[in-house]
Amino acid sequence: xxxxxxxxxxxxxxxxxxxxxxxxxxxxxxxxxxxxxxxxxxxxxxxxxxxxxxxxxxxxxxxxxxxxxxxxxxxxxxxxxxxxxxxxxxxxxxxxxxxxxxxxxxxxxxxxxxxxxxxxxxxxxxxxxxxxxxxxxxxxxxxxxxxxxxxxxxxxxxxxxxxxxxxxxxxxxxxxxxxxxxxxxxxxxxxxxxxxxxxxxxxxxxxxxxxxxxxxxxxxxxxxxxxxxxxxxxxxxxxxxxxxxxxxxxxxxxxxxxxxxxxxxxxxxxxxxxxxxxxxxxxxxxxxxxxxxxxxxxxxxxxxxxxxxxxxxxxxxxxxxxxxxxxxxxxxxxxxxxxxxxxxxxxxxxxxxxxxxxxxxxxxxxxxxxxxxxxxxxxxxxxxxxxxxxxxxxxxxx
Numbered sequence: 001x002x003x004x005x006x007x008x009x010x011x012x013x014x015x016x017x018x019x020x021x022x023x024x025x026x027x028x029x030x031x032x033x034x035x036x037x038x039x040x041x042x043x044x045x046x047x048x049x050x051x052x053x054x055x056x057x058x059x060x061x062x063x064x065x066x067x068x069x070x071x072x073x074x075x076x077x078x079x080x081x082x083x084x085x086x087x088x089x090x091x092x093x094x095x096x097x098x099x100x101x102x103x104x105x106x107x108x109x110x111x112x113x114x115x116x117x118x119x120x121x122x123x124x125x126x127x128x129x130x131x132x133x134x135x136x137x138x139x140x141x142x143x144x145x146x147x148x149x150x151x152x153x154x155x156x157x158x159x160x161x162x163x164x165x166x167x168x169x170x171x172x173x174x175x176x177x178x179x180x181x182x183x184x185x186x187x188x189x190x191x192x193x194x195x196x197x198x199x200x201x202x203x204x205x206x207x208x209x210x211x212x213x214x215x216x217x218x219x220x221x222x223x224x225x226x227x228x229x230x231x232x233x234x235x236x237x238x239x240x241x242x243x244x245x246x247x248x249x250x251x252x253x254x255x256x257x258x259x260x261x262x263x264x265x266x267x268x269x270x271x272x273x274x275x276x277x278x279x280x281x282x283x284x285x286x287x288x289x290x291x292x293x294x295x296x297x298x299x300x301x302x303x304x305x306x307x308x309x310x311x312x313x314x315x316x317x318x319x320x321x322x323x324x325x326x327x328x329x330x331x332x333x334x335x336x337x338x339x340x341x342x343x344x345x346x347x348x349x350x351x352x353x354x355x356x357x358x359x360x361x362x363x364x365x366x367x368x369x370x371x372x373x374x375x376x377x378x379x380x381x382x383x384x385x386x387x388x389x390x391x392x393x394x395x396x397x398x
Contacts, residue, residue, distance in 0.1 A: 026073040035131040037064040037393030044386045065089035078105040111158045119152040131395030135312045137359040137373025140301035142318035149177040166206045173199040190225035194218040208275040215267035220259035229257045236340035245334040263290045279305035295322040295349045312361040320353035368396035
């Protein structure tokens with residue numbers, strides 16, 4: 001399965017290269033980026049605080065390293081084609097066509113794009129993996145959690161207006177996503193999708209400040225993830241059937257654990273300030289899946305910093321919390337099934353983030369920066385859940 005996926009990716013790469021080669025008449029602009037980073041994790045008891053970081057006690061130069069190359073062909077009269085390839089260390093540096101879309105710019109205010117592009121579920125979604133584009137050694141994990149649906153296939157309308165010294169930009173997007181989500185408890189990738197994804201984003205800025213907000217709603221489709229989730233309650237359901245539960249009550253519990261046909265909702269808000277070398281940013285996100293046992297998630301970070309010539313020092317506080325709420329289980333009357341539902345909800349409410357971090361950036365070159373990041377946090381859903389993450393490396397663009 002893995003070998004076939006890799007071959008498919010290289011076929012896509014070759015096809016896209018041939019496509020751009022056929023546009024020899026067009027002006028093609030290439031640019032790229034990369035991050036080479038060493039990461040070390042130390043914990044009291046948990047194996048690793050985040051799935052995409054190395055296990056404790058291991059210094060890895062792979063998990064947070066990434067390379068990217070982007071090509072944009074100007075076809076004239078407002079039409080352009082863009083493709084971005086990435087090779088991510090956590091995926092064994094397999095080459096992937098992360099973006100591939102065509103855009104038409106009507107004028108300086110309106111642009112429509114069709115294809116595969118970034119799903120702007122964060123403020124910095126479009127350059128989330130471009131380390132050189134931000135000052136953090138690592139974007140705050142509480143909010144930038146590494147969702148698998150950070151790219152979508154669809155159509156998007158971007159607008160940009162200026163009035164009275166203010167800049168107002170918006171994005172409206174409609175699309176779909178199909179992919180894999182790694183189940184933390186098993187380490188296995190399970191398939192799932194989101195249909196009819198509708199997103200809106202707005203940003204207002206002037207001089208040294210920006211405020212922004214956005215959100216999306218989409219309906220989850222069927223996939224192996226739903227099969228896995230239903231299987232988790234089968235043993236408890238069987239015991240309940242042997243103790244007087246009806247099949248209808250069992251099906252009610254099964255429906256609560258699966259995502260199929262349920263709406264996922266995501267929203268965020270925040271600000272960014274760069275005033276006389278003083279820096280501050282804040283982002284808050286909230287999301288859940290309606291009609292399921294998945295707890296509502298609330299995440300935020302606040303950073304304060306200062307720019308010293310070629311150096312930037314940032315301090316941050318961040319938190320990621322899944323809110324326990326048993327309202328979804330109240331409708332389940334059978335005591336055994338109710339206990340199973342509460343148990344599933346409690347398990348899904350685990351893995352929190354609460355900590356502080358410091359980042360140092362040194363721009364030693366016009367196109368490259370050295371960075372150091374240290375984060376110390378605690379997962380309060382585990383006994384002895386304290387951990388620390390140290391990383392250092394190089395971010396560059398070309």
